[in-house]
Amino acid sequence: MDIEKVNSMDFGEFVDVFGNVIERCPLIAAAVWSQRPFSDLEDLKKHFFAFIDALPQSGQEGILRCHPDLAGSELRRGTLTAESQREQSAAGLTSLGADERLRLAELNAQYRARFGFPFVLAARFSDRAAVSRELARRLLCPSAQELRTALGEVKKIGSLRLADLLRADPAKP
Amino acid sequence: MDIEKVNSMDFGEFVDVFGNVIERCPLIAAAVWSQRPFSDLEDLKKHFFAFIDALPQSGQEGILRCHPDLAGSELRRGTLTAESQREQSAAGLTSLGADERLRLAELNAQYRARFGFPFVLAARFSDRAAVSRELARRLLCPSAQELRTALGEVKKIGSLRLADLLRADPAKP
Incomplete structure (x- = not known):
């Protein structure tokens, strides 16, 4: 899948495809969709990580607690x-x-x-x-x-x- | 279920029970667990809502995008x-x-x-x-x-x- 394909997705498709990039946290993919268009894989990654870094500590711990x-x-x-x-x-x-x-x-x-x-x-x-x-x-x-x-x-x-x-x-x- | 029962839950139980209070956002319940003990239903509600209110706009839109x-x-x-x-x-x-x-x-x-x-x-x-x-x-x-x-x-x-x-x-x- 190339980045043009990613940028063409509506939020439903985007969450279907990227919803488990962060384990059991489709909310994060759903938030990252707001930041499109993405220039490449690194840029997409950067937005996922920026969202995690901006959460309060309880939210960061929450991400961990969604892992098995x-x-x-x-x-x-x-x-x-x-x-x-x-x-x-x-x-x-x-x-x-x-x-x-x-x-x-x-x-x-x-x-x-x-x-x-x-x-x-x-x-x-x-x-x-x-x-x-x-x-x-x-x-x-x-x-x-x-x-x-x-x-x-x-x-x-x-x-x-x-x-x-x-x-x-x-x-x- | 009374509030003592809620406060006695480990995070696994808490996320199992409250993980869909916000549709498909177990991350939020998993974050709220950090704030225990809760005094009552109102207090528990307050922590869920405060987490939502503190998210950046992309995160708030992300919550909506997790709804059918x-x-x-x-x-x-x-x-x-x-x-x-x-x-x-x-x-x-x-x-x-x-x-x-x-x-x-x-x-x-x-x-x-x-x-x-x-x-x-x-x-x-x-x-x-x-x-x-x-x-x-x-x-x-x-x-x-x-x-x-x-x-x-x-x-x-x-x-x-x-x-x-x-x-x-x-x-x-």
């Missing part, structure tokens, strides 16, 4: 979004042994209790061993720093999702 | 949220004749083209005749006024949904 746990109950129940399912699969989180799953569930619960939002990581850049290691490491970080780190991961995930969507153009080489 | 058309394609396809389905039914919009449906579709399209967001109305306070009448009237309003009116309807819808959820307590008279 990694290897958590939604993966087991099959209620992940298509994007999350693909990303968790790519990191090998769909084929954990019982011990590894239990260990991650415990770390996820500690993290949620400590920070008030779930552990968010761009899983596509990771693998199962790295996920636990990173979770154990970030569990010890100060809250303000951890909010920044987690929002950075939201942006990495959003970048990859946007790039996938804009690459998905059979008319382009 | 009244008597539109989502109603036909059966993809409305449970809350919207109930509200559109209550206004008689699920049993329109072909002529009325076509008339509303035309007005909805004109409204979307003029304002860049869909026509939002607290349908539960309305009936099928009043919906078309109100849509035709608001189509002629200045943009800035119409944004305010539409956000007022979002708040009426949210108030009713919150009141429904807090009333839904078998332990209370």
